[in-house]
Amino acid sequence: LEVVPQFIDKGNTLGVLMTKLSVLPEEVIAIGDGVCDVTMLQLAGVGIAMGNAEDSVKACVDKTTLTNEEEGVAIAVERAILAEIRPAEVPLDQLNMRARHALMGNLGIQYTYASEDRVEATMPVDERTRQPFGILHGGATLALAETVAGLGSMILAKPDEIVVGMQVSGNHMSSAHEGDTVRAVGTIIHKGRSSHVWNVDVFTSTDKLVSSIRVVNSILKKK
Template identity: 80%
Template structure:
């Protein structure tokens, strides 16, 4: 498969204006993960605020990642391991607090599931807390209360001109010490020097041994430009500013028009070829599921044919030392399930409707059986697969018919 990593900005990209993942987008993202593509959520949000989205997308099941604080931290969604992290030197906090007070700006930072601020009544800070499900803690002496190294600090004001002036001043004054940029007209973000989404993403690519050409990055804002330019395929949302679109290889629909799903369907799902289906990744991801517990391994897959093997051992045999018929049916359903999943559209799911089999001969403990599934009917609402199971000497063990129901995602 050409692409291995799909990097998604969150607000204005993954989420629509109601701050939701649309059904079509969710279906498309689940499907590409099933195909072996890993997802990175790349956002200015704190890690805690991204966890519910990661759970909804099942990133933990598919080896995905959370790139939070605009790149200050990267988390393995599967086990919570911190793969990359940069923090602000706490000695800089009194200076930031002094400048905020001098200009009449509110100031806050994140800590676990809280926001620490000197201005809890500020509307933008309250909205940020609600958006990320964070508690607000008021601290009059901000730099004294923050006794840790924060990933980033935020200055807040509705005086856009004043924020812009301080941003320009700090870019000259703090060059080499801190990075500053406006993520919203009312937010001035302060991060460790050299931090942006692209630099942190580059560290992740190196750790995963993934090439830039194997990455798709999708975003809508100025903060996304560097990662869009880094990726092999950089995608701008349809509602992005012209300056963002100019940096992209492709412009998709807006976030209100399922732009992420449109891009993914075009670049990944529609382009996949049978030989590119990552069977090794599918096998690895299923090692703790039923097929993993039975030792089932996919060996070939395309739109019309799927093959898999299963050992005859203590997991799959009868007490008499021969292959259990129930394990054989599970093997057949596993094969037919993958085949139907390949055939389905991004907004569809597959569920088993009926399975029936004829057990013709036996396979003995120590052997490895091979299942060969071929599709005999491709309907809009159902697929019918014939699955033949053979011993290692090509003796037919069972012939099984599997009917799968094709349903729209709810």
């Protein structure tokens, strides 16, 4: 039993909220399961009924999700919002900012490009990433490759999946010297349901190939 003031319902309350926030109906998704939710579901650009909703409610909406016992709201959010995020919209500046205190930031790694099949990043050859005698440390190069492949797999993974590194191996063909900035280019060569395989080539600023690295990521379902 829900008790509300006369002439007040979820639909006109949503309307007031949209006006205050300057939000258009097509920018709103509403999820409900009861008859009292119908006006709200019809006002929203996308109305989604829970799987346990009455048939009269389901008849008034655009989509139906699973029941409340099957995490129907989470599924609706994943399908209607998260699945719509495109690789071109990946906020590289935000990713770089958030990682400034992690390994990536400590090594000076910066993402510069990201798509579904290619990711690029740069890393300076300085006191953080060089060997004592002034050339790029192989371990830092592998960390750069894993960073690039990790983002690539995260772009490809579904909303209910996580990415963990499984294997990394590389061949170092030449050196990069202190003061230079190397560029890593990662391309996916295998996209499986449970694993991704990436090839990451690392170049100097003059496009000399320094290392070629193979990274294998495991794709796991969130628990």
